[in-house]
Amino acid sequence: EKVMTQSPATLSVSPGERATLSCRASQSVNSNFAWYQQKPGQAPRLLIYGASTRATGIPARFSGTGSGTEFTLTISSLQSEDFAVYYCQQYNNWPYTFGQGTKLEIK
C-alpha cells in the first residue's frame, strides 16, 4: 500500500497571500495523483487530477505540480472561500490512498 504523507498538518495564511501544500508518496505514483478540497459539512471536491490538470470550474489560482513521489498544490492568492481541508490521493494502483489532510486556516 502506498502511503501518502501531507505537510503541514495545518497551514495559517492571510487572505491574498500564497499557500503551498505538499504531499509525498512512499513509492512512485507517476502522475496518477489528485487533490481535493473539503469544506465543513460538504463532500470533497476535485481540484486537480493527473498531478497538474485543473478540474472543470476550478479557478486558475489553483495549480498542481510534481510527479513520482513529490507533489505540490499552490493557491496563488487566497480567497475567503479557499479556507478548507485539502487531501491528496494516489490512483496509480489500488488500494487507492489519501493523505491525512492539510487544514488551511485564516491567519
Added chain:
Amino acid sequence: EVQLVESGGGLVQPGRSLRLSCAASGFTFDDYAMHWVRQAPGKGLEWVSGISWNSGSIGYADSVKGRFTISRDNAKNSLYLQMNSLRAEDTALYYCAKGGAEIAFLTWFDPWGQGTLVTVSS
C-alpha cells in the same frame, strides 16, 4: 448535471448488516467505474471499494475485505455496498464517487455524493 444520491445508512448493532445504495443520474452510468469512500467522524478519507464499468474489476480496502461486497446494476444506474459483520470502527459517512475517466478503473473521483451516515453501536 451529474448527481449521486446515497441512501441506506443508519444505526446498526455490531455484527449486523446494512446495504447502502447510490442512485446515479446525469451521465452514462455504465461508462464509468464507481467507488465507495468513507470518512469517520472528524477524520480523513478512506477508500473502501471500487468497481469497474462492467463489474469485471473489483477492489477492496484490507479493512473491509471479506465483510463488504460492492456491486452495481447498470440497468438501474445504481451502485451498492453490502456491509456484513459491522464493527464500531466502520462508523463513518459513506460517500459514493464516480470515476473521473470513461472506462478506466484507476482514475480520480469526480464528483462525490453527499454521503450517508452509518453508525455501528449497541
